[in-house]
Amino acid sequence: MISAWKTVRTIARRELASYFTSPVAYVFLVIFLLLTGFFTFTAGGFFERGEASLASFFGWHPWLYLVLVPAVGMRLWSEERRSGTLELLLTMPVTTWQAILGKFLASWAFLAIALALTFPVVLTVNVLGDPDNGVIATGYFGSLLLSGSYLAISCMTSAMTRNQVVAFILGVVICLFLILCGFNPVTDLLARWASPAVVDTVAAFSVIPHFDGFQKGVIDSRDLFYFLSVIGFALFATGVILRNHRAG
Amino acid sequence: MIRIENLVKSFGPKRAVDGVSFNVERGEVLGFLGPNGAGKSTTMRMITGFIPPTEGKIAVGGYDVTESPLEAKRLIGYLPEAAPAYPDMTVHGFLAFAADMRGLTGGAKHKAIDRVVELCFLDSVLHQGIDTLSKGYKHRTCLAQALIHDPEVLVLDEPTDGLDPNQKHEVRNLIRELGRTKAVVFSTHILEEVDAACTRAIIIDRGRIVANGTPAELRGMSGLAGAVTVSGQGVSADKLAPLGRVEVADGAYRVFPADKAAAGELAREVAALATRESWRLEALRTEEGQLDEVFRRITLPDTVKK
Ligand SMILES: Nc1ncnc2c1ncn2[C@@H]1O[C@H](COP(=O)(O)OP(=O)(O)OP(=O)(O)O)[C@@H](O)[C@H]1O
Numbered sequence: 001m002i003s004a005w006k007t008v009r010t011i012a013r014r015e016l017a018s019y020f021t022s023p024v025a026y027v028f029l030v031i032f033l034l035l036t037g038f039f040t041f042t043a044g045g046f047f048e049r050g051e052a053s054l055a056s057f058f059g060w061h062p063w064l065y066l067v068l069v070p071a072v073g074m075r076l077w078s079e080e081r082r083s084g085t086l087e088l089l090l091t092m093p094v095t096t097w098q099a100i101l102g103k104f105l106a107s108w109a110f111l112a113i114a115l116a117l118t119f120p121v122v123l124t125v126n127v128l129g130d131p132d133n134g135v136i137a138t139g140y141f142g143s144l145l146l147s148g149s150y151l152a153i154s155c156m157t158s159a160m161t162r163n164q165v166v167a168f169i170l171g172v173v174i175c176l177f178l179i180l181c182g183f184n185p186v187t188d189l190l191a192r193w194a195s196p197a198v199v200d201t202v203a204a205f206s207v208i209p210h211f212d213g214f215q216k217g218v219i220d221s222r223d224l225f226y227f228l229s230v231i232g233f234a235l236f237a238t239g240v241i242l243r244n245h246r247a248g
Numbered sequence: 249m250i251r252i253e254n255l256v257k258s259f260g261p262k263r264a265v266d267g268v269s270f271n272v273e274r275g276e277v278l279g280f281l282g283p284n285g286a287g288k289s290t291t292m293r294m295i296t297g298f299i300p301p302t303e304g305k306i307a308v309g310g311y312d313v314t315e316s317p318l319e320a321k322r323l324i325g326y327l328p329e330a331a332p333a334y335p336d337m338t339v340h341g342f343l344a345f346a347a348d349m350r351g352l353t354g355g356a357k358h359k360a361i362d363r364v365v366e367l368c369f370l371d372s373v374l375h376q377g378i379d380t381l382s383k384g385y386k387h388r389t390c391l392a393q394a395l396i397h398d399p400e401v402l403v404l405d406e407p408t409d410g411l412d413p414n415q416k417h418e419v420r421n422l423i424r425e426l427g428r429t430k431a432v433v434f435s436t437h438i439l440e441e442v443d444a445a446c447t448r449a450i451i452i453d454r455g456r457i458v459a460n461g462t463p464a465e466l467r468g469m470s471g472l473a474g475a476v477t478v479s480g481q482g483v484s485a486d487k488l489a490p491l492g493r494v495e496v497a498d499g500a501y502r503v504f505p506a507d508k509a510a511a512g513e514l515a516r517e518v519a520a521l522a523t524r525e526s527w528r529l530e531a532l533r534t535e536e537g538q539l540d541e542v543f544r545r546i547t548l549p550d551t552v553k554k
């Protein structure tokens with residue numbers, strides 16, 4: 001068990017280091033911070049709201065992550081497949097799940113670093129007013145889970161193809177579906193044809209209602225369960241896809 | 249160390265490997281020959297656990313590759329065909345990663361890295377990024393990775409591909425050296441390597457084994473093997489004819505024995521004949537047969553075969 005975890009860590013360490021040896025990581029961090037700043041303070045009406053909260057900051061995350069997370073996750077497996085290192089990695093003494101977990105955790109850690117670098121926003125609202133920092137903490141926690149779910153999905157689409165662009169587009173499409181099926185304008189539209197039960201079922205698949213809970217300062221076990229099952233399912237699917245790919 | 253029984257791999261309707269069986273013991277170097285697309289790499293990928301076999305059994309060091317893959321993979325060092333390596337790492341970083349993955353730590357890890365750097369002559373590029381390496385150095389880096397844990401079983405897919413003549417020579421010697429204590433399988437398109445490094449060779453064609461033996465045995469399958477070539481003044485085909493079938497090639501006469509087993513006898517008979525007839529010989533030799541001729545003869549499709 002200990003050596004299994006060590007293998008996961010070795011893979012994760014290599015993966016994380018590979019983000020920072022390319023300029024892409026820094027470009028990504030800058031873009032991420034600029035966009036969060038822009039959406040929070042300009043488009044989100046941070047100052048106009050006149051309240052000491054980060055609602056305008058977190059509210060944009062499902063949309064921001066929609067493009068940025070698949071961009072981080074698209075290379076995870078496509079690159080290994082394209083360059084042939086997949087063969088090298090999987091013929092070392094690792095199980096497929098160790099490799100998947102290691103690579104996933106590394107890119108999740110990268111996203112966590114990006115998220116942590118938004119701390120000036122927290123400082124700002126604490127200087128300007130008197131926010132509930134507990135709510136901000138759950139908000140961050142929810143945001144991290146959200147990015148993890150998108151990332152697991154991108155990991156899955158990345159395993160499907162050796163082409164990163166295809167992996168990216170597929171990832172965005174699936175994540176977009178997860179947003180839209182609970183997005184009010186869409187559910188309203190759906191409610192015209194379908195029974196409320198159907199609408200609720202579809203909406204239950206959406207990230208939005210689950211994400212909203214965290215922003216209100218509530219950690220609901222059902223929300224937690226939702227995000228963890230999305231991650232679990234997508235990583236499991238990654239394993240199945242990789243196995244099928246190898247079987248030819 | 250490696251036991252393969254009736255191995256089959258199908259890609260769709262196509263059988264890339266079609267019922268291959270062989271064993272490789274410790275102290276053996278098995279050369280894997282065959283035309284492009286014969287199924288060499290596919291077989292090696294199955295031995296190393298990268299792709300699952302459609303049918304058949306593979307055991308490495310007693311561990312079934314499909315049932316206990318981790319135990320089997322721990323014993324194997326593998327150089328894949330394309331010699332892949334992570335381009336964003338330095339040579340040293342990559343070898344350290346491979347050592348970590350093999351569970352080497354501390355002093356053992358440093359020693360292992362130093363050892364393979366020396367074996368594969370990587371000193372001059374140790375801190376260079378892999379994406380900037382020349383093809384040969386990239387190949388050697390990947391080879392070093394395969395040797396890092398001093399494995400008992402080595403599977404090397406075209407280990408000398410892309411190397412300069414000096415390095416080819418070094419790698420052949422390395423393989424022969426390693427083969428004394430390990431089980432080694434390596435594939436190649438260079439037939440001289442069979443003589444230079446192998447204790448045994450297998451020729452595979454369209455997924456099936458078509459020849460299996462020591463280099464000398466394979467050469468013996470040549471039509472040329474055992475023939476006596478003689479040249480000089482006065483040599484005449486008519487006089488040679490009673491000894492066997494005679495061909496004229498490049499101004500020399502080649503006598504083929506009726507019975508291959510009596511090849512040594514034939515040379516003596518020719519020599520005796522030359523003395524009797526007072527021919528002034530320039531050359532007289534018994535042909536060993538050539539691997540490339542054997543290879544061509546048994547792997548060409550029937551339509552092309554003469
Ligand atoms: N993933 C795959 N999907 C479909 N066919 C494949 C796959 N991998 C290999 N093949 C086919 O299997 C056959 C054997 O290929 P393999 O790579 O084992 O040949 P090889 O003997 O290594 O040839 P070479 O000397 O060119 O390296 C080829 O016809 C190839 O097209």
Ligand SMILES: [Mg+2]
Nearest residue numbers: 288289290329
């Ligand atoms: Mg090959």
